[in-house]
Amino acid sequence: MLKLENVNKTYSEHQALKDINVTFNPKETTVIVGPSGSGKSTLLRSLNLLERPQTGLYTIDERTINFAEHIDTATTLWVRRKTGMVFQQPGMFNQLTILGNVIEAPIHVLKQKKDVAITEAHHLLEAVGIGETADRYPYQLSGGQTQRAAIARALAMHPSYLLLDEPTSALDPETEAQILRILKKMAEQNESMIIVTHNMDFARYAADRILFLEDGRIDFDGSPNDFFEHP
Numbered sequence: 001m002l003k004l005e006n007v008n009k010t011y012s013e014h015q016a017l018k019d020i021n022v023t024f025n026p027k028e029t030t031v032i033v034g035p036s037g038s039g040k041s042t043l044l045r046s047l048n049l050l051e052r053p054q055t056g057l058y059t060i061d062e063r064t065i066n067f068a069e070h071i072d073t074a075t076t077l078w079v080r081r082k083t084g085m086v087f088q089q090p091g092m093f094n095q096l097t098i099l100g101n102v103i104e105a106p107i108h109v110l111k112q113k114k115d116v117a118i119t120e121a122h123h124l125l126e127a128v129g130i131g132e133t134a135d136r137y138p139y140q141l142s143g144g145q146t147q148r149a150a151i152a153r154a155l156a157m158h159p160s161y162l163l164l165d166e167p168t169s170a171l172d173p174e175t176e177a178q179i180l181r182i183l184k185k186m187a188e189q190n191e192s193m194i195i196v197t198h199n200m201d202f203a204r205y206a207a208d209r210i211l212f213l214e215d216g217r218i219d220f221d222g223s224p225n226d227f228f229e230h231p
C-alpha cells in the first residue's frame with residue numbers, strides 16, 4: 001500500500017500539490033488525469049522521491065516517511081526499488097544491449113545471479129512482445145520497442161508498484177495503442193500500477209480507479225464508471 005497524507009509541494013512560488021490525501025492499493029491500476037500543470041507528474045514523482053514535497057507523510061509498505069524531515073540515502077534507494085518508474089523518454093544505457101539494460105539493475109542492485117537475471121529478462125522481453133530485440137542496442141529499436149524495453153527493465157526489479165509518467169506521449173498513435181494494450185493486459189493481471197496519461201480511452205477501459213487533479217488538488221477519486229458516466 002502507498003499512502004500520502006496532507007502532502008504539500010511548492011516549487012519556488014507555485015504550489016503544485018495542495019494537501020494531497022490518497023491511498024493506492026496493491027493490484028489496482030490507478031490512472032491520474034487532469035489538465036496540464038495540475039500536478040500529476042509531481043504527484044507521481046513524489047511517490048518515487050524524484051520530487052520532495054515539503055510537508056506530509058508517505059507510508060509505503062508499513063514504513064512511514066515524514067517529508068518535513070531528512071530522508072537518508074538508504075531509505076531513498078529502498079523507496080525507488082519499491083516503486084519502479086517508466087518515463088516518457090526511457091533513457092536506456094546505449095552501450096548495453098537490450099538484455100544488458102534489463103539485467104543491469106537486478107544483478108547490481110538486487111544481487112541476482114546472472115543466469116537467473118538473464119532467464120527472467122528473456123521472459124519479460126517476450127511478455128512485452130520484443131523477445132527478438134534482446135541482443136540489439138537501443139539505437140536499433142523503434143520508439144515503441146524502446147518503451148516496451150523500459151517496461152521490461154522496470155518489471156525486472158520486482159517493484160511493489162509500477163509508476164508510469166505519460167509512457168506513450170512521445171509515440172505515434174499506432175505505437176501508443178500497442179503500448180496501452182500491453183499495459184491494459186498488465187492491469188488485467190493485477191499488476192499494481194499508477195499511470196499518468198492523457199489517453200482518456202485508456203483511463204476509461206483499463207483503470208480500476210481514476211484520480212482527477214485540478215490545480216494541485218484531487219478533484220475526483222473513484223471508478224471510471226462514475227468519472228465518465230456522471231461527470
Ligand code: ADP
Nearest residue numbers: 011012014016035036037038039040041042043
Ligand atoms: P502535470 O504533470 O499535471 O502537467 P506538473 O506536476 O508537471 O503537472 O506541474 C505542476 C505545476 O508545477 C505546474 O505549474 C508546473 O509548471 C510546476 N512545476 C513542475 N515542475 C517544476 C519545477 N521543476 N520547477 C518549477 N515549477 C515546476
Ligand code: ADP
Nearest residue numbers: 011014035036037038040041042088165166169
Ligand atoms: P509534463 O506536463 O509532461 O509533466 P512539463 O512540461 O510540465 O511535463 O515538465 C517537464 C519538466 O520540466 C519536468 O521535469 C518539470 O519538473 C519541469 N518543469 C515544469 N514546469 C516548470 C517550471 N515552471 N519551472 C521549471 N521547471 C519546470
